[in-house]
Amino acid sequence: MIRMILECIRIMAIVLVFGAIMSGAAHWVFSSFGVQVNDSIAGLLISISVLILLFVWYRNKLQFSGFVKKGQKKLSKKVSTSLITLSIFMLVTAPMVG
Numbered sequence: 001m002i003r004m005i006l007e008c009i010r011i012m013a014i015v016l017v018f019g020a021i022m023s024g025a026a027h028w029v030f031s032s033f034g035v036q037v038n039d040s041i042a043g044l045l046i047s048i049s050v051l052i053l054l055f056v057w058y059r060n061k062l063q064f065s066g067f068v069k070k071g072q073k074k075l076s077k078k079v080s081t082s083l084i085t086l087s088i089f090m091l092v093t094a095p096m097v098g
Contacts, residue, residue, distance in 0.1 A: 003067040010066055015054055022050045026091060035095040042094040049090040056083050 026046045030037045037043045059075045075083070 006067045011058065014058065014062065015051070018057075019047075019050055019054060022053065023047060026050065030095055033095075037094060041097050045090045045094040045097060049087040049094075052083050052087040052090075056080050056087075 023046060026049075027037060027043075030042075030046075035042075037046060056075060060080060063072050074080075
């Protein structure tokens with residue numbers, strides 16, 4: 001039980017820290033090109049794409065170094081590729097939507 005709680009705290013920390021870094025980097029890149037993506041659908045798309053990338057990263061790498069050791073399984077290559085492609089597509093098209 002305590003391992004599950006620690007793993008949940010670890011997941012929240014990963015999402016908060018790396019999510020903020022990745023979202024900030026994406027917003028900085030877009031603003032350096034003169035595209036404003038704050039407070040729009042584009043900002044939402046960027047956030048969702050960052051969460052998808054974090055999910056793939058966690059499921060394929062980070063879950064194996066955590067507190068819970070049973071029931072671990074990587075995403076299939078096809079699913080990983082599809083999710084990463086979707087995320088990149090969302091990042092590229094975000095300025096066009098917002």
